[in-house]
Amino acid sequence: MTDLTVPPIDQPLLYAPRPYWAWVAARLFRPLLVRICTAYLVILVIIALLVPLIANGQPYTCVIPAAAGHAAVREYPLFEDLSSTDWILLAVAAALAVQGVVQLTSRRLSRPQRLMRRRISFVIIAGITIIAGSLIAALHHNRLDATNYRSLARHGLITHAVFPPVPWGYAEMEPLSKGLINKLPSHRHWLGTDGDGRDELSRLLWGARIAMGVGFVSQIIALALGIIVGALTGYFGGIFDIIGMRLVEMVESIPTFFLILTFVAIYGRHILDIMVIIGVTGWTGYARLLRAEFFRIRNLDYVLAAQGSGMPLWRVLFKHMLPNGVTPVLVSAGFGMAGAVTIEASLSYLGVGVQPPTASWGSMLNSAGNPATVFRWWQALGPGLLIFITVLAFNLIAESLRDAIDPTTMGRR
C-alpha cells in the first residue's frame, strides 16, 4: 500500500506567506511620494479633528484675578465654548488614537491573537464613541461666547491666559474701522486678513475640516450605495441587473454638477446636506465597477464552495466576494475623494456651498476679490494651494494603489 501522508516540511519557508492586503499595502507605500502624500493627508485629518484646539480666539485657560468680594477664579473658556460637533470630533480623534495604540502594541503577537485583539478593541472603541457621540449630540448645549479675551488679557482683566497657537477664531473679525482688513501677512496675522478682517491662517485650518469632512463622508455614502447596488446587480443578474442598471443610468444621464447645483439650490446649503448630495450623486461609478467584478467572481470555485456550505447570502456577498472585488472600487474612491473636495470648493466658490461665516477653501478663493478688477493674489494663494495639494495627494495615492494591484506591473521595480 502506498503511503499517502505528506512528508513533513523540515525546512522553514523562504519568506512568510503574506495576506493579500499586507502585500498591496507594502507595494502601495513603497514610493516615497506616496508616503509623503499619506503623511500630509493624515496631518490634514488631525487638523480637521482638532482645529478648535489649534485655531481659536479663546484661551485654553485663564485666571480672573481676585477682586473685592471674590477670590481669584480659574476659567476654561475654550473648552466651555466648544460646540457639540467639536466634542464629537474630539471623541473620534481620541478613539482613533486609542485604536492606533492598540494596533501598534499588538504588532508582535501571533496573527490570530493580533486579529482578535484588534477586532475586540475596535468594537469596544466604536461602541463607546457612538454612545458618547449621541450623548453629546443630545445633551450638549452650544454656547456663543463673544468675549474678546485678547483685549481682556491686554488690559490685565484676566491673567495667566494660555492662547492656542493661532489665537483667532474662523469668524472673528478685526474692527473694520481700524484699517485691519485685507492686510498683508504680519506678526499679528501670520497670513494676513481677509476682506472682513478675519485671520486667513485660522480660516485655512478650519477649512480643512470642511474639505476633509466632505471628502470622507460623501464618499462613504457613495461607496455604501455603490457597493449595495453593484453587489446585488452583479451577483443576481437578471431582473435585478436590469433595474439596478436603469437606476445607475438615471443618475448618470444628468450632468453631475448640474444635478448637484439643483439639489443645493433647492434643498439647502448645510454642510451635511452637501455631503449627502455629493454622495447620492456620485455612487454610480462604484456600482458599475463592482457589478463587473462580481460578474467575474460569482462563478469562481471558492464562491460556489461558500454557497454550497450553506452560508447566509450576506456572508457570501460581503465576506467572501467583496474583499476580492473591492480593490478597483477603492482606486476609484481615491479619485472620488479628490473629486468631492473639488466639488465642494467649486460650490463654495460659486457662492452656493457652505454658508458663511463657515470657512471653506472655495469661499476663501472667492473672497480674494473680483479677479477682473481687484485681485489680492496672496489671499487666493493659500486656499488654492491647499485644494491643489489635497486633491493631488488623493489622486497620487489612488494612482499608486492602481499600480500596486495591477498584476502587469508586478515585475517592475
Added chain:
Amino acid sequence: MTTYIIRRLLLMIPTLLGMTLMLFIIVRMAPGLTTGGGQFSAGIMQSRQAQKQEQEILERRLHLVDKNGHPISLPMQYILWLKSTCEGHLGTSIVYQEPVMTLIEQRLPVTLTINAIAMAVIYLVSIPGGLITALNQGKWIDRSYGFFSLALYSLPVIWLGSTLLGFLANPQYFNWFPSAGLHSTNTGNMTFFQYIADYLYHIVLPIVCSVYGGFAFLSKQIRGSILENLQQDYVRTARAKGLSGTTVLTRHVFRNSLLNLITLTGMSLPGLLSGSVIIEQIFSINGMGRLAYTSTLARDLPVIQDLALVGSVLTLLSYLAVDICYHLADPRVIYD
C-alpha cells in the same frame, strides 16, 4: 444588430421615465415653490392685479392649476408635464420669459464652439503624449509626463481661472486679455477675419482653463491601450514577417488603439454640450453652463427640468452611438 438597437432604445424608456420622475420629485417637492412664481416677473411697476394675473398664467403653465383655477394633484401635474414634453413642447422660462428651446438655441453654439476647440487641443496633446509614454514605458519621460499630467488634472480650475484672470486681464497687473465675454463691443464694423481674430483673442483664457485638466485621463487611456495592443499576437506576426518597427506601430498598433478613442469621445459628448459651469461663470460666457447655473439659483423650474431632460436624452443616445460605432469600427464586437 437591429434587434440590439431596438432593445437598447426600448430600455431607454424606463430610464427616461424614472429620470423624469426623479427630477420632477426633486424640483416639485422643494419648499416654497407655488408662491414664489411671481417674484421673478420683470415689472416692479406692475399693479397687484397684473401680478396676480401673471401668477395665474404661470401656475397654469406649470400645470399647477387647471383652466378654472382648481389645483391639480401632484401625479396629474407630472403626467401633464410629460404629455406636453412628449408632444415636443418644452417649457417657457420664468426668468427670461422665453421658450427654453430659444434659450438653448442661443447658448448651445457658444458652448459647443469653445468645447470643440478645447477638445481638439486635448486630443492634439494627448495622442502624441500617450504614444510617447507608451513607447518609453517606465522611463523618466513616462513617469514625469504621468506625474505632471496628474498634477495638472488636480489643479483646481477655480484657482487657476481666477488667478489667470486676476493677473492677465486686470488693469492692476497686466491688461493683456479681455476679462469677460466672447466679443468686443464693436463687432458691427469688423470684417470677417477681424471678427474671428477678436473671438480667438477672447477665448484664449477660457480654452486654457478647459484643456489643461483633460490631458491626464486621455493620455493614460491611450497609453494603456497601446501597451495592451503591443502584447497581441498580431504584432508578433507583423514583426516576424519583416515589417519595420515604425510600420508595425503606425499601421497596426496605433490604429487598433484608436478604437478605444471611440468610447472616450462618445462618453465626453454630453459634457461637450452641457458646458462647464465654473469656467463660463468665471469668464462671464453666456453658454449652457451659465444658463444652468442661473436658472438653478433662480429656481426657474421649466428651464431646470428641460435642460436636465435634453441633457439626459443626449447622454443616453451618445452611449448608444458609442456602442454602434464600436461595432462598425470593429466588426468582431457583437452585442446580444
